[in-house]
Amino acid sequence: MTQYTLPFRAIVRGCGGALPDRVVTNADMAKFVDTSDEWITERTGIRQRHIAAEGQYTSDLGTEAAKAALADAGMKAEDIDLIIVATATPDMTFPATASIIQRKLGAGAGAAFDLQAVCTGFVYAMATAEKFLASGQHKRALVIGAETFSRILDWEDRTTCVLFGDGAGAFVLEAVPTEDAGGKGILASHLRCDGSLTDLLFVDGGPSMTGTVGHLRMQGNKVFREAVGRISDAMVEAAEAASITMDEVDWFVPHQANQRIIGGVVKKLGLDESKVVSTIARHGNTSAASIPLAWSVAKADGRIKDGDLVIIEGMGGGLTWGAAVIQL
Template identity: 50%
Template structure:
């Protein structure tokens, strides 16, 4: 009789750049205020990568910590997936660059670009690899240097984003860990949240070569709340669970209002929701693993807890993961 194989998270890690940009400091650059930003987003500060510090650098720090916490040598990794929209270079992938720095040469390594849903997508792919027997030990990373693509004169976007990285080590196990993942996308909403830079499409005569985030904030908010509600219901139904079974909600840290709306849908008190958006803003693909590591290292999340991870990002992309930690 064959034994079912699951993937379990055996270690997490995260890293934030040293430089902290507070709302008050940001208000010296653009017409805004600490009160305006906090009221609309819940953000108080964000971390900004130093000059010359790359997405790969942040990923390396987070990955090293995750491996140490998992007590896993890099040479044991047989799959490395990195979620990012801000790769170091077009190619090789940042995952390949990270693989070499870690000394995990030889295993499959690739980037996933699903914007803010990048880590959830990467986790879903890694879970499938492990369940199929194609991998035993996977390193999944979400890392971004989004401040490199901001227009610091546009207060609707520059107040939102920050830099950071988070990572998780998954290993094959007979005990259930990742119970299910649910991934979705709808490119019809592309114009609501995007960056106009492209290789094959060119730069479209955009100022600064178009290296900036373009966003219709109110519309993104409406779609995000609706789709996250749907994916939460999908996740619960797929696992035949009532929402009361969830111990912790670990959401994408984009906006406190969106987080609160999802918590309300689950009838979860905010005390059971991991919130870090105030400390580092929206770090895109790094957001969920940063929150996950914070929850683990702070002692809030304990072994056996049932976690609901979810994210929503440009594409639009969205997804969830139900995890028995």
Template identity: 60%
Template sequence: MVTRAVVKGVGHYLPERIVPNSEFEASLDTSDEWIRSRSGIERRHFAAEGQNTSDLATRAANAALADAGLTGADIDAVILATSTSDFTFPSAATMVQAAIGMRHGFAFDVQAVCAGFVYALANANALIMAGQAKRVLVIGAETFSRILDYTDRSTCVLFGDGAGALVLEAETGTGESSDRGILATDLNSDGSYRDLLYVDGGISTGTTGVLRMVGKEVFRHAVEKLAQTAHTALDKVGLGADDVDWVVPHQANIRIIQSTAKKLGVPMDRVVVTVQDHGNTSAASIPLALSVGVARGQIKRGDLVVTEAIGGGLAWGSVVLRW
């Protein structure tokens, strides 16, 4: 018998303001058709003035808790994946902890950019398997609209704001791949690729900075590394592409999603796609897509789900779980 981290609830939150591609036409040499053809993105959500990452995260957390039939008092740990925390410190996770009425346990942020939620899931799984926590609230939340260069048409049209959350709970499994819960994880990073995707600000500059990306190189690394990490995680539990019910990828670009699915050997009708409505929401991308996939009736109890993501660092990884 083994301990498994099983999904008990899922939820998400998107800011009210919807920004269609056409909104960029007034200030940039771009068009709705140009953006759609290169990214698959049609619209995205931007946080309101004064609405911070912790606010989005709290809304998603409360939705996931309600779905699980739990309250903040039932949670032992909060792990929040984000690159756009409200402050240098304290962590946004501790703000969520206070907002949901959790007065015990612990909370911390994980920063692995777009791969952040995969890293957070792997950490939550390890805490549960080690007996450090019984129930963990895992959140991905971002306000990337605050770190974009709105004169750079190659980047500013790609990103959006949002949050998604899962509640994981310890359950006893058989140790077989038929168990519900997280079955395998695979994490990777390579700091030599730092200059491909980064924000040119921080403590060292005294500025917030804006996002910089070498798009073609990121695309190339993404397709290769995402397929590889998913295969690695599946191999750990003796499963293959034919066993996968749903791939829930990081929603960065429809062409990356399609190319990775092809390399994985999974048809697009088994891939959850939300990039057209949300844009790239970085660490919020996968939990948002999981929540939407459940709401659509795509992801059901017992389904084998593979999530994979890559972000600045470069950092990438995957999680195989049975819903």
């Protein structure tokens, strides 16, 4: 828990999202797996998800989201000197998907790397970018969450395949001298991992262990039981580090994993439900992409605007979890 007093603030300048064209509804899912629209909606809040086309990769979605974020920020790719991509579904084992996106954008030779914290990945990536920018080492960053989770799903496992979708979201951050920031920027973050719980959510393959990609496996009930308390604690810690109260928060943009988890956090912290941004019904769980995707929707429809105080949170395999407070 740290109050940041470094010479620069990392300010959000733009955001953007990208989704594959193909939409798969719950009714579509019921055609090839033993499930129903009622079963999925009641337990998760999900009604549909987007699925990447054959030959459409994580880097393609990430590049599209990055272009949208750059346009929103009024910047060009060559203005960027740092790219961080949060993803658990990279194009290849290496090079990093960030390197591929850098090439596709024509962003030049700034730093670029991937970060893997599964569904908490975007929160981790924002906190990491903030450190680079606040130190003055870099000036402008693209922080991207991009996933093609459809490639690691077991499409015969109804407990997992109905939950996830593909997509990407991106932020443009800029380093601004603290005295000129007007209180804006990433005010605080709180990141955690409990490696003793790796068996609750994992992929049963990998280059070193099996030489295969593997499939996603999850003990859903146990993940649910861990989620509400850990997420709530991280949000409280981040808020305390930022010296703000939950009542001051204008918008809560959670990781879109399960509507019941989001509702549990809202109830535990006594949050105003009208301040919650939820896109899970349309997108499903897009892992590291879910927070920036939801944010971009809320900005496009006029909810999130300049001057707002926003808190984001996530929890994913590892188990990892975290939260961050951002003043626009």
